[in-house]
Amino acid sequence: MTFIIIGAALAAISIELFLVPNNIIDGGVIGVSLILSYLLSDQIPFLSFGTLVVVLNLPFMISGYKQIGKTFVLSSLFGIVSLAVIESLLHHIEPFNTDQTILATVFGGLILGVGVGLVIRHGGSLDGTEILGILLSKRFPFSLGEFVMFINIFIFAWAAFVFGIEQAMFSIMTYYIAFKTIDTVIQGMDETKAVIIISELYTDVSEAILDRLGRGTTMLKGRGGYTDNEKEVIYVVVTRLEVTKLKSIVQDVDPNAFLTIMNTQETKGAKFKSAIH
Secondary structure, three states, X not given: OHHHHHXXXXXXXXXXXXXXXXXXOOOHHHHHHHHHHHHHOOOOOOOOHHHHHHHHHHHHHHHHHHHOOHHHHHHHHHHHHHHHHHHHHHOOOOOOOOOOHHHHHHHHHXXXXXXXXXXHHOOOOOOHHHHHXXXXXXXXXXXXHHHHHHHHHHHHHHHHHHHOHHHHHHHHHHHHHHHXXXXXXXXXXXXXXXXXXXOOOHHHHHHHHHHHHOOOOEEEEEEOOOOOOEEEEEEEEEEHHHHHHHHHHHHHHOOOOEEEEEEOOOOOOHHHOOOOX
């Protein structure tokens, strides 16, 4: 729960001290809450951002309670309430004002992304639209990302009418920066790549990777679709920084080798953290 509180605090700092003073929003329920609080706060004072973000997220929490899981929903609800409380406390602090809206966009997006990423990494969420996307993706032939993108198109279009097209463009930039930062926080800085190598000199290539890079390989059985010949396929996982060296090793041993390099979502295993040597 500690990291969820820290994540919610960072998100609140981004929203209250960077985004709100510059009329910049995020996507999802947070974005809707920011727009509604801007439009209604003068007429209905108790409808603050903190109140709105909790109230608007509640239907999604209730809907996802049975479908997604008790632990996830309770962790999300805890994070959302923490966000609302901390944001309300920060409301009394002098906001970070800058004439450079681009600075608020970049740093607001980065801090928001780190905060949301921490919450997601530790089993929660600050946005009910993700829960809605999960529920709808089970019933319709669309992915979670497609549902969230579809919803955000309308939110940013609404922001263009409320704050102006330029502020909506800054909002989209903030959302993109936050989205990329969330990925980095969730996956960690040690991004890994899975590599498949097809070579006639598979034994030499495998030994060279072990000797010069310190990475173990796995030999897979394959069959050529055109030649119908059996082939040995080398499978190896390396860090992002080792990709260039791996390609150089393979090129030195077999210039005719075929490589496929793929992104990996997650890599587990105590022996992978560092190379064998």
